[in-house]
Amino acid sequence: MIESDIFRALADPTRYAIFEKLANGSMNASALREGLTISQPAMSQHLAVLRSAGLVREERQGRFVNYEVDPEGLAQIARWLAKYRAYWPSRVDALKAVLKDMDQ
Amino acid sequence: MIESDIFRALADPTRYAIFEKLANGSMNASALREGLTISQPAMSQHLAVLRSAGLVREERQGRFVNYEVDPEGLAQIARWLAKYRAYWPSRVDALKAVLKDMDQ
DNA sequence: ATGACACATAAGTTTATGCTTATGTGTTGG
DNA sequence: CCAACACATAAGCATAAACTTATGTGTCAT
Numbered sequence: 351m352i353e354s355d356i357f358r359a360l361a362d363p364t365r366y367a368i369f370e371k372l373a374n375g376s377m378n379a380s381a382l383r384e385g386l387t388i389s390q391p392a393m394s395q396h397l398a399v400l401r402s403a404g405l406v407r408e409e410r411q412g413r414f415v416n417y418e419v420d421p422e423g424l425a426q427i428a429r430w431l432a433k434y435r436a437y438w439p440s441r442v443d444a445l446k447a448v449l450k451d452m453d454q
Numbered sequence: 455m456i457e458s459d460i461f462r463a464l465a466d467p468t469r470y471a472i473f474e475k476l477a478n479g480s481m482n483a484s485a486l487r488e489g490l491t492i493s494q495p496a497m498s499q500h501l502a503v504l505r506s507a508g509l510v511r512e513e514r515q516g517r518f519v520n521y522e523v524d525p526e527g528l529a530q531i532a533r534w535l536a537k538y539r540a541y542w543p544s545r546v547d548a549l550k551a552v553l554k555d556m557d558q
Numbered sequence: 559a560t561g562a563c564a565c566a567t568a569a570g571t572t573t574a575t576g577c578t579t580a581t582g583t584g585t586t587g588g
Numbered sequence: 589c590c591a592a593c594a595c596a597t598a599a600g601c602a603t604a605a606a607c608t609t610a611t612g613t614g615t616c617a618t
Contacts, residue, residue: 352467353470354464354465354466354467354469354470357461357462357464357465357470358461358465358466360458360461360465361458361461361462361464361465362458362575362576363456363458364576365458366457366458366461373537373538373541378594378595379594379595379596380594380595388577389577389578389579390594390595390596391577391578391579391580391595391596391597391598392576392577392578393595394595394596394597395576395577395596395597396576397595397596398596398597410584410585410595412585412586412594413584413585413586413593413594413595414585414594414595415594415595415596419538419541421541421542424535424538424541424542425542427531427535428535428542431528431531431532431535433477434477434523434528437477437523437525437528438525438528438529438532466605466606468606482564482565483564483565483566484564484565492607493607493608493609494564494565494566495565495566495567495568495607495608495609495610496606496607496608497565498565498566498567499566499567499606499607500606501565502566502567514565514614514615516564516615516616517563517564517565517614517615517616518563518564518565518615519564519565519566
């Protein structure tokens with residue numbers, strides 16, 4: 351697993367959209383297809399990429415597979431981002447507020 | 455500019471490595487090539503992608519062009535990440551520490 | 559001014575990636 | 589059991605993206 355893989359997973363607009371959908375609530379693969387013009391195998395392949403990047407995780411429920419956001423993927427990005435805190439200028443006020451919120 | 459473009463810029467391992475180099479200090483394009491097996495045009499093209507994603511910025515210095523990390527790109531990622539704070543579980547202790555540090 | 563240099567852009571080729579159709583695997587209801 | 593369903597995997601194709609060589613642009617030193 352190369353470090354840039356997590357970014358590669360989010361680089362495709364369709365996968366990005368899938369992730370955003372899941373961020374609004376867990377869903378099975380079929381439900382995720384609604385609204386997107388995408389075949390069933392394509393969805394399955396996208397989910398596999400997101401899963402192997404640690405961005406989503408699955409939970410089989412009968413013959414359905416429920417997908418949800420995996421916090422570990424987001425944590426990885428947060429850790430990556432934290433490495434560059436030297437570059438966050440105080441003038442980026444919006445960012446400061448965001449970071450404060452992040453720490454809760 | 456699609457939202458996933460900033461991730462696409464970091465998805466390529468070579469570009470990722472270039473960004474990491476710049477994070478350790480600004481450098482011109484020639485200096486960036488050292489250590490990487492990459493042609494001069496390839497470097498130029500990678501830098502163009504990183505620049506248009508808002509991750510790096512350039513400053514011409516004579517016949518050299520100095521590149522440095524653009525905080526705005528990182529801020530964009532931070533803002534994106536903040537949208538999903540609902541998914542950061544308190545049990546991710548390492549992350550919590552990191553986030554605390556981020557807020558300084 | 560002009561040759562050398564640092565970098566950008568153009569054009570074409572190769573490789574990676576996202577798609578499709580076809581088929582396989584596991585689960586459920588009748 | 590077995591037919592229908594939900595999803596995964598395989599194989600092949602089409603497009604995109606990263607590379608190459610060749611050339612263009614701007615700057616400096618002499």
